[in-house]
Amino acid sequence: MNFAPKNRVQQSVAAGAVLVMLGVSGCSFTSEQSTTTQYAASDGIVKDLGPVLLRNLLIVGSEDESAGRLVGTVFNTSDQPVDLSIRAGGAETSITIEGDGEFRFEEETADDTTLEGLEDVPGSLVDVDFEVDGEQATFQVPVLDGTLAEYRDFVPGGFTPRPSEPAATEEAAEGE
Template sequence: MARTARPARPTLVAGGVAASALLLGACAPVTTALNYSPSDGSRVDLDEAGARGLNLMVLAESEGATGEVYGALTNDSADDLDITLTPTGASPVTIPVAAHDTVYLGVEDGVQILLDDVEVIPGANLGATLEAGGESESFFLPVFDATLPEYAEYVP
């Protein structure tokens, strides 16, 4: 009894699907190489100046209350920099950051930045600008209250 040849179509289809998946995977960006904010605050990169704002946030009891800025300012450049933070509705604050150094905001040994009147409710974002070395970037500062237990003792 003679057997008829089975078409190789299922094998070809499976091979085509596997090749397509490999091709798409090779085209996908490597997300671990992207800059991101690993915590609740915002990250701002001023690449030309060599400065960064890390995990920047405001802690405040309510809208219209006093708020305090937390996070860090880093200077990766070879020169000392003055980094200016300007939250919406507040006066600009300039912090000197030495070359290859980081200044922490809101912590006991760091720089204290108090905002007299936070213009948004906790849970919203407050507009801000970070400037250093002639470069400027607008971003949003998230505002938190004592709802999250990890921030409760730090809310002014």
């Protein structure tokens, strides 16, 4: 018995259909599916350090100040309280997170959430040292300013918008 196609045209059509299907699906065939990649879908970092989970952690500051306000939430996954130390560029703060608790920086007092002496400007990434229960790690944390409305209340010293270029142009035109 012979099961081969009866003519070369059928073989060519079948081979062409396979090549077209590979060409159309080639990108997804060889690359990783993007929905399987875990990433921080936020402005801040998402990291874990021992029993502490750092979620959407970032620093809000301004170019004319030397302080940055921490924003985000940290969770303690252990049933015992833990102390979390945070250091960046000579600035330092420490907080205690209750067992199975959370600490929201934007809801707490300025003493716990402000890093005094921080010299990095908005738009940069700052190396921030975290320590909990003797375990240490350094993560790069973004520094933002009050350009985004949701962070304006957290700018140390208050948010002052930059003059827009059209307004500056109008003022220059009025002065002539």
